[in-house]
Amino acid sequence: MELELRHLRTVRAIADAGSLTRAATALGLAQPALSAQLKRIERTLGGPLFERHRYGVRATALGELVLERTRILLPAVTELQQEATRFAHAPQHRHTPRLRIGSTHGPLLGALVDRLARTAPGTDVTTRTSWSERELADLLTEGRLDYALTGACGSAPPPGPDRLTWREIAVDPVCVMLAEQHPLAHAHQIDLADLADEEWACVPGDSCFGDCFTAACARAGFTPRRLYETDTASCVHLAQVGRAVGLCRATFPGTPGITVRPLAGTPLTWRHLLGWHPAVQSPDAAARVLAQARAAHPELAVSPP
Known part of the structure; x- marks a missing residue:
């Protein structure tokens, strides 16, 4: 499986929610489906991204590395999309x-x-x-x-x-x-x-x-x-x-x-x-x-x- 932006958004959502249950609710997914998706992402990245505990999940060292990159990549992609839209609609292109x-x-x-x-x-x-x-x-x-x-x-x-x-x-x-x-x-x-x-x-x-x-x-x-x-x-x-x-x-x-x-x-x-x-x-x-x-x-x- 190739890593996609939606996978990074999923990892970000799990970290922000602090639990798979709350993340699944926020993403509109069933928890089993989210757990299966997380396992596929972890296989692609080479190891577990979160550790489970009684109150939810905690990022592993690998998870922290991935989350640190998402803090850079996701806003950059959003900014790119906005800039492209503005460029496409700029008066000089009409x-x-x-x-x-x-x-x-x-x-x-x-x-x-x-x-x-x-x-x-x-x-x-x-x-x-x-x-x-x-x-x-x-x-x-x-x-x-x-x-x-x-x-x-x-x-x-x-x-x-x-x-x-x-x-x-x-x-x-x-x-x-x-x-x-x-x-x-x-x-x-x-x-x-x-x-x-x-x-x-x-x-x-x-x-x-x-x-x-x-x-x-x-x-x-x-x-x-x-x-x-x-x-x-x-x-x-x-x-x-x-x-x-x-x-x-x-x-x-x-x-x-x-x-x-x-x-x-x-x-x-x-x-x-x-x-x-x-x-x-x-x-x-x-x-x-x-x-x-x-x-x-x-x-x-x-x-x-």
């Missing part, structure tokens, strides 16, 4: 220019696509949306997106690994959306404390926004009664019927039955960010897309009433 943009923010994404369509009419633009900032960063890293339009709460760091490049588009105050019949709907701005008895709604995410909102409420002297985390359409509906006050960014579009108002003192902010992989996107190309994103933002931002 006949028709194409941009793949991911985003957590619909209105700003739409405005950016519109500007790109006007300024680069020969470019095909495809989009992908996700509530997860980390997922978009992973897609950039894997070469499956060219740019990610996302954000971070306050001074929180951008998502994803350090080798990605992130640039700020704009900083928005977090606003509230209220039903038009809400008693505070016509206020110039609203103190967060005046909404202490309300329920709340916002879109989900894996940033620290929820924690920052809770902290802002604590500074205002209350704990939120309930926070609905749901899609944008549901947030709008909950605000329209008076079920909840929606949390939104200043780029939230005008919607019938909804009034958007800033919070006094700006207790929460959101930094709009554009990210890309510097090994794939040229500085000039990235600068052009960033410039269009920055130009699109003021077209959407809500001005105080």
Whole structure:
């Protein structure tokens, strides 16, 4: 039997799990099948890789040698796969220019696509949306997106690994959306404390926004009664019927039955960010897309009433 990468991943899984039973569960195999596979691997490598004890397994000296190599080989192969994907999808290898943009923010994404369509009419633009900032960063890293339009709460760091490049588009105050019949709907701005008895709604995410909102409420002297985390359409509906006050960014579009108002003192902010992989996107190309994103933002931002 020739040694393959899947065999090294199996050895790594057994070592990480600490027992054949737990490793079999993690790999989705029956334990007898995993034991038989391990024996074949051990025959190929010339000796036992693990010793059994009452609490699981422990790597032998040969096993430690193999595991040390897997720590180098497996990440290297993963990096090779990612680099190959990025290279294959790089603009210089396409006949028709194409941009793949991911985003957590619909209105700003739409405005950016519109500007790109006007300024680069020969470019095909495809989009992908996700509530997860980390997922978009992973897609950039894997070469499956060219740019990610996302954000971070306050001074929180951008998502994803350090080798990605992130640039700020704009900083928005977090606003509230209220039903038009809400008693505070016509206020110039609203103190967060005046909404202490309300329920709340916002879109989900894996940033620290929820924690920052809770902290802002604590500074205002209350704990939120309930926070609905749901899609944008549901947030709008909950605000329209008076079920909840929606949390939104200043780029939230005008919607019938909804009034958007800033919070006094700006207790929460959101930094709009554009990210890309510097090994794939040229500085000039990235600068052009960033410039269009920055130009699109003021077209959407809500001005105080």
